[in-house]
Amino acid sequence: xxxxxxxxxxxxxxxxxxxxxxxxxxxxxxxxxxxxxxxxxxxxxxxxxxxxxxxxxxxxxxxxxxxxxxxxxxxxxxxxxxxxxxxxxxxxxxxxxxxxxxxxxxxxxxxxxxxxxxxxxxxxxxxxxxxxxxxxxxxxxxxxxxxxxxxxxxxxxxxxxxxxxxxxxxxxxxxxxxxxxxxxxxxxxxxxxxxxxxxxxxxxxxxxxxxxxxxxxxxx
Ligand SMILES: Cc1cc2nc3c(=O)[nH]c(=O)nc-3n(C[C@H](O)[C@H](O)[C@H](O)COP(=O)(O)O)c2cc1C
Numbered sequence: 318x319x320x321x322x323x324x325x326x327x328x329x330x331x332x333x334x335x336x337x338x339x340x341x342x343x344x345x346x347x348x349x350x351x352x353x354x355x356x357x358x359x360x361x362x363x364x365x366x367x368x369x370x371x372x373x374x375x376x377x378x379x380x381x382x383x384x385x386x387x388x389x390x391x392x393x394x395x396x397x398x399x400x401x402x403x404x405x406x407x408x409x410x411x412x413x414x415x416x417x418x419x420x421x422x423x424x425x426x427x428x429x430x431x432x433x434x435x436x437x438x439x440x441x442x443x444x445x446x447x448x449x450x451x452x453x454x455x456x457x458x459x460x461x462x463x464x465x466x467x468x469x470x471x472x473x474x475x476x477x478x479x480x481x482x483x484x485x486x487x488x489x490x491x492x493x494x495x496x497x498x499x500x501x502x503x504x505x506x507x508x509x510x511x512x513x514x515x516x517x518x519x520x521x522x523x524x525x526x527x528x529x530x531x532x533x534x535x536x537x
Contacts, residue, residue: 332516333442336442353463355460365448367445380437392505439480439517444507446485468508485506
């Protein structure tokens, strides 16, 4: 796939078939992503690949926490308040996903179902958890974002779909305990990964982009 075409055609996948992803394919994706740039080439990323029975058990654990209303203890702070234009784009994103699902926006049950789908990894047979050392700064968070995008693009090139998920950072203690990892590993992101289900309603949703001239100023 041509690079620009790959960048522009990648989109979040929120419905997967249960076909397992071969280990060789996962290795190819992660190998490619390891070429991501990082601050002074520090390569802060550490990855847990979870599939099969372990994936099912972890999904159950997270679903239990989410269903019972356990508050998020994500180690990534969210802003106290989003700036107005960003909040408006987030609102539009949520509204359009509801439209695709043909549910009313004020349908609390449907909203909750959509939220819970995050913890079943939208049906993906594989999920990646990205960690970095807890002493690192925002520079390394930046590197983690680049690494995550490389995973998404490499997967896309190989015919797989991904969904990058902040929601999978909501219960870091439970994830670390399940995986037998120390508290020094900060959970940065979860990525559901697999083959897209063309029949999944949510995969009909395509996010919009603000126009170039809304975010670029030219000085010349
Ligand atoms: C850091 C980050 C966290 C995200 N968290 C979630 C999430 O928890 N659940 C979800 O369904 N999508 C999540 N997304 C996907 C975004 O909603 C998506 O990237 C955005 O709407 C643009 O759509 P696109 O990826 O299809 O281009 C996340 C994306 C990023 C970069």
